[in-house]
Amino acid sequence: xxxxTTTAAPTDRPSAAQSATPREPGEVIGKLYxxxxxxxxxxxxxxxxxxxREAGYKWWDCHTPFPVHGLxxxxxxxxxILPWLVMGAGLTGAVTGVVLxxxxxxxxxxxxxxxxxxxxxxxxxxxxxxxLPANIPVIFELTVLFAAIGCVTMMLLLSKLPWLYxxxxxxxxxxxxxxxxxxxxxxxxxxxxxxxxxxxxxKSLGATAVEALEA
Amino acid sequence: xxxxxxxxxxxxxxxxxxxxxxxxxxxxxxxxxxxxxEARRPPRAWYIAFAISLAFASILGVMILYLFAxxxxxxxxxxxxxxxxxxxxxxxWIGIGHAGTLISAILFLFRQKxxxxxxxxxxxxxxxxxxxxxxxxxxxxxxxxxxxxxxxxPNQMEMWPQFRSPLLxxxxxxxxxxxxxxxxxxxxxxxxxxxxxDRARTKVRAMAYxxxxxxxxxxxxxxxxxxxxxxxxxxxxxxxxxxxxxxVSFDFAVAQVPGWHTTxxxxxxxxxxxxxxxxxxxxxxxxxxxxxxxxxxxxxxxLENMNKIILVTGSMVGYAYLMEFFTxxxxxxxxxxxxxxxxxxxxxxxxxxxxxSCNVVIPQIFWFQWARRKIAVMFIVCLLVNLGMWFERFxxxxxxxxxxxxxxxxxxxxPTWVDLLTLAGSFGLFMTLFLLFCRYLPMIAMAxxxxxxxxxxxxxxxxxxxxxxxxxx
Numbered sequence: 183x184x185x186x187t188t189t190a191a192p193t194d195r196p197s198a199a200q201s202a203t204p205r206e207p208g209e210v211i212g213k214l215y216x217x218x219x220x221x222x223x224x225x226x227x228x229x230x231x232x233x234x235r236e237a238g239y240k241w242w243d244c245h246t247p248f249p250v251h252g253l254x255x256x257x258x259x260x261x262x263i264l265p266w267l268v269m270g271a272g273l274t275g276a277v278t279g280v281v282l283x284x285x286x287x288x289x290x291x292x293x294x295x296x297x298x299x300x301x302x303x304x305x306x307x308x309x310x311x312x313x314l315p316a317n318i319p320v321i322f323e324l325t326v327l328f329a330a331i332g333c334v335t336m337m338l339l340l341s342k343l344p345w346l347y348x349x350x351x352x353x354x355x356x357x358x359x360x361x362x363x364x365x366x367x368x369x370x371x372x373x374x375x376x377x378x379x380x381x382x383x384x385k386s387l388g389a390t391a392v393e394a395l396e397a
Numbered sequence: 398x399x400x401x402x403x404x405x406x407x408x409x410x411x412x413x414x415x416x417x418x419x420x421x422x423x424x425x426x427x428x429x430x431x432x433x434x435e436a437r438r439p440p441r442a443w444y445i446a447f448a449i450s451l452a453f454a455s456i457l458g459v460m461i462l463y464l465f466a467x468x469x470x471x472x473x474x475x476x477x478x479x480x481x482x483x484x485x486x487x488x489x490w491i492g493i494g495h496a497g498t499l500i501s502a503i504l505f506l507f508r509q510k511x512x513x514x515x516x517x518x519x520x521x522x523x524x525x526x527x528x529x530x531x532x533x534x535x536x537x538x539x540x541x542x543x544x545x546x547x548x549x550x551p552n553q554m555e556m557w558p559q560f561r562s563p564l565l566x567x568x569x570x571x572x573x574x575x576x577x578x579x580x581x582x583x584x585x586x587x588x589x590x591x592x593x594x595d596r597a598r599t600k601v602r603a604m605a606y607x608x609x610x611x612x613x614x615x616x617x618x619x620x621x622x623x624x625x626x627x628x629x630x631x632x633x634x635x636x637x638x639x640x641x642x643x644x645v646s647f648d649f650a651v652a653q654v655p656g657w658h659t660t661x662x663x664x665x666x667x668x669x670x671x672x673x674x675x676x677x678x679x680x681x682x683x684x685x686x687x688x689x690x691x692x693x694x695x696x697x698x699x700l701e702n703m704n705k706i707i708l709v710t711g712s713m714v715g716y717a718y719l720m721e722f723f724t725x726x727x728x729x730x731x732x733x734x735x736x737x738x739x740x741x742x743x744x745x746x747x748x749x750x751x752x753x754s755c756n757v758v759i760p761q762i763f764w765f766q767w768a769r770r771k772i773a774v775m776f777i778v779c780l781l782v783n784l785g786m787w788f789e790r791f792x793x794x795x796x797x798x799x800x801x802x803x804x805x806x807x808x809x810x811x812p813t814w815v816d817l818l819t820l821a822g823s824f825g826l827f828m829t830l831f832l833l834f835c836r837y838l839p840m841i842a843m844a845x846x847x848x849x850x851x852x853x854x855x856x857x858x859x860x861x862x863x864x865x866x867x868x869x870x
Contacts, residue, residue, distance in 0.1 A: 224855040231617075244617040247423060248588070248844040250855050254621040262622045268629050286549055286557035299551045306561055319566040319644055326637045327573040330630060334580045337626035341619040344611035351614060359615045360592040362423035362847075 213397035215349035216241075216369035217380055218356060219389035224250045227364035230387035231256045234366060237383065241372035245350065245359040264336055271332025272325045279321035288312035349395045356395075367395065405698045406770065416511055416849050419693045423847045426694075430589075430841050431596055433689050439836050440688055447832045453825020460819045461536055469539050471815040478798045478810035483537035485790045486820055488645055488666075490530035490827075491571065492786065494578070495638055495667070496674020497523025501581055502634035505627075511702055513845040514694040517589075518685070519678045520582040521838070525830040526677070527575045529823045534567070563647035570644040577637055581630050584623070587613050589839035642666040649793065656736035656797035659724060665717035672710035672756070673786035675703055679779040683772060685835060694841050701769045707782065708763040714789075715757035736797055744809055745796045748788050755785025 221227040224246070231244055235258050244253055285291065288311040289301030303311055338344065350356045350367060359365050366389070368380055377394075384392045405414040420426050433439075464471055474481035497519035504512040538544050547568050549558055558565050590606050591613040597603035613619070643663035650662040679700070686695045725737040740749045759781050762768045769775065800807045834840070847853055 224853055228855040245615040246617060246620065247427075247592070247615055248848040248853060249620040249624050250617070250853065252855060253617050257617055259618055259621050262625050264622055264625050265629060282549060283560045287560045300555060302555070302557050304557070304559055304561070306559065309561065316561040319563075319640070319647075320560060320569045322640060323566070323569040323573040323637075326633050326640075327569075327576060330573075330577040330580055330633050333626050333629050333633070334584055337584075337622050338611065340622055341616070343613065343619070346607060346612045348612060348614055351612070356614075357595040360588065360595045360613075361427045 214370045214377070215395040215397035216367050216372075216375070217377075217384060218350070218353060218393045218395050219366045219368075219384035219387065220355060220358075220391040220393075221364040221366070221388065222390055224253075224364060226388055227366065228253060228256055230366055230384075230389070233387055234368065237374065239368055239372050239374050241369040241375075243367050243369075245356070245365040245367065247358075247360050247362060247364075250364070262340065264333070264340065267336045268329050268333045271336075272329035274332075275325040275328025276321055278328065279324035280317070282324075283317045283320060284312060349397050353393065353395055355391060355393060370397075405696050406701060414698055415851070416514065416696070416698075417694060417846060418696050420850070421852065423850070423852070426847055426850070427592060427596075427843055429690075429693065430839055430843050430846075431593060433835070433840060434593065434837055435596065435598075442688055443832060443836065446828065450825050450828035450832055453822050454829045455822075455825070456818050457532075457822025457826050460815055460822055461532075463815065464536060464819075465541060469537070471813060473810055473812040473816050475808075477801065477806050477808045478795055480794050480798060481810055482812055482816040482820060483533040484648075485787070485794050486823060487530050487533040487537075488790045488794075489673070489787050490526045490533070490823065491574075491645055492642060492666070492670035492673045492790075493677045494523040494526035494530065494574070494674065495642060495670035496678050497521070497526075498574075498578060498581075498634050498638040499671050499674065500678070501585070502631040502638065505631045506635060510849045511699055513842055513849050514691075514696070514699055515678060515682060515703075516845070517582075517585065517840060517842045518682055519674075520578065520585065521831065521834045522674075522678060522681060523578045524575070524582055525827050525834075526674075527571065527578060528830065529827050531571060531575065532823065532826075534571075563644060563651050566644045567648060570641045574637060574641045577630070577634055581634055584627060584630065585842055585845070586839065587611065587623075588615065588844040589842060591615065592843055593839060639667055642670045649797075654797045654801055655730070655732040656725075656740065656793070658733075659721060661717055661720055661724065665714070665721075668710050668713040668717065669756075669786060669789060672707060672714055673783060675707050675710065676779040676782035676786070679703055679707070679775060680783060681831060683776050683779075685840065687772075689835075689840070691841065694846060697770055700772075700775060704763045704769040704775055704778075707779070708760055711756055711760035711782070715753075718753065718757065732802060736800070739800055740792055740796045743796065743800065745792060745799070748792050749796070752785050752788040752792050755781045756789060759785075 219230070221230060227244060227246065228250065231253055234242055235256065244250075244257060246253065285293075285301050287302065287304045290303055291301045293299050293301075305311065309316075350359070350365075355363075356365060366384065366387075368375060368384070370377075374380075381392050405416070405418060407414065417426065420429070472481055472483070474483070497516075500512050500519040501516045501523075505516075535541065535544060538547075543552075546552055546554075547558060547565070558568075587610060590610040594603055594606040594610045597606060643666065646662035646666035649657035650659060652658060682695055682703075683700070686692055722737050722741075725733045728734070740746075759778055762774065762778060767774075768778075795810045799810055
């Protein structure tokens with residue numbers, strides 16, 4: 183396999199503004215986004231992903247119809263921060279549950295939130311105004327609610343979704359990424375990206391097809 | 398090419414039973430499941446079922462309008478049985494929903510891979526059941542125009558809800574349950590919506606599925622977070638589902654009414670909820686599987702597994718029935734003992750024995766293998782379980798209220814035609830939503846089914862027997 187850093191000719195490289203016109207005419211009309219390589223099996227993309235990572239590429243990704251076990255490790259993806267964010271959201275929910283119930287049922291404090299609101303001492307059957315056991319269910323439910331909403335929101339935002347437009351989605355071949363094909367995309371902005379060398383490199387990994395993606 | 402396995406009901410522990418039959422390629426799985434919602438017309442049976450369901454859903458609408466225009470007097474609820482059909486139906490429907498979360502969350506945490514074929518179904522069922530459930534307390538309020546008083550929103554009385562009441566816990570529990578179930582369902586569906594978007598032939602379909610797919614493109618960097626998020630959601634939904642029916646049971650257990658005031662209620666309600674929910678999943682899955690030819694995915698092994706869960710949870714419910722009696726006798730409280738003797742031999746004995754025979758006696762047939770593998774048998778048993786679980790709620794609520802402490806205030810509850818049509822209408826609403834789901838959304842979680850196929854394992858090789866390779870997690 184070729185090492186793109188040493189063998190590529192400097193002229194082969196797109197400009198810093200990523201606006202290089204492609205060498206092969208008729209393939210990409212606009213800007214070049216990157217190269218798309220198609221693989222047929224999870225095993226093939228697993229091997230290929232290892233080698234793309236070893237070659238030193240940074241701006242690249244795999245696209246699979248289902249999560250291929252171990253592929254994220256092969257790509258060197260670091261563990262996500264998501265669980266910590268969810269914990270933060272859950273704790274916020276718990277605090278909300280405590281404050282909400284304490285303020286509304288066990289105080290006489292005035293506050294101003296859009297409308298004037300006042301806490302209201304609620305005496306039931308001579309029970310204490312503020313006793314935690316009766317408030318546990320609502321605290322629990324709000325913890326779960328905040329954590330779940332936070333989890334989904336953070337998962338999408340960390341992945342920069344929703345993002346309805348993407349260069350990949352314009353490619354006819356890429357439509358099978360949600361069906362039965364496995365793809366590797368190396369972006370043109372990668373420092374190691376050279377149009378021809380990268381293309382040959384991807385072919386050498388056993389890709390059944392390599393195509394240019396229009397930005 | 399490997400020989401395709403067509404029977405996966407074997408019990409050979411040295412072979413891993415395949416979960417998908419008759420497919421050795423990912424593409425055929427996509428094709429099979431997508432073609433259901435891509436077909437120009439659904440099967441004729443769908444139209445017939447949809448027409449009937451919509452008619453019943455309209456009846457529900459009319460009954461609710463009639464109720465709002467007239468008042469809760471149109472129901473059979475009256476002194477001493479103030480909680481009649483609306484609360485029975487609420488508890489029944491919320492219980493139905495629990496199987497969906499059990500399949501999607503608890504079986505996920507236990508790594509039960511067979512859940513993948515039925516989880517989408519079951520989650521959809523959860524959401525529709527919770528919609529039906531939420532309708533009843535809503536319309537039961539009497540003055541529905543001030544129903545926002547149940548939420549902690551500043552109102553004209555300058556009063557807050559009473560947070561020490563289980564009825565308010567219900568608001569939070571059911572609200573959270575609905576939201577989390579919806580999120581779980583939607584997140585699970587994202588990759589499949591992307592599949593439908595990518596296969597869309599028309600602009601409208603591409604736009605409609607495209608917007609809801611949020612631009613999902615199967616990036617492994619996204620999958621990495623997605624899998625983690627799904628695991629966290631499952632871990633959150635598991636205690637949540639246990640809490641929801643526990644909180645519902647507190648509505649009763651916290652009260653002083655004989656027959657309600659027992660500590661067995663939370664676990665007993667949760668077991669009953671899962672029991673009834675699985676029966677409902679079967680009731681929906683069996684016809685859908687036949688109608689759209691999904692036998693490759695919802696295999697006999699799946700049905701058999703579900704029947705085993707019905708047997709287990711049914712027996713747990715049976716144990717709870719016995720334990721309630723024992724505790725009532727052991728407590729030495731004459732009111733408690735009377736409440737239970739009265740259930741079994743009093744004016745509502747007919748309802749009690751329907752409950753016991755449908756929930757405890759009939760599911761025992763699943764001890765026999767032939768019964769677990771016979772479609773007709775399991776379908777009938779599941780219908781009877783649905784009936785029996787509705788009667789369980791009827792027995793708990795009505796018998797305890799109708800004859801409690803003072804014989805002078807005893808009564809007998811009779812539902813009115815409005816009660817009965819509202820109940821029938823809620824089934825119509827449920828089925829209407831379910832049929833729309835079957836028509837327009839991916840009924841089976843394609844990405845997850847592909848994930849459990851032996852071919853999905855990147856460390857195996859394609860030429861292996863499906864049963865031999867270690868399926869990827």
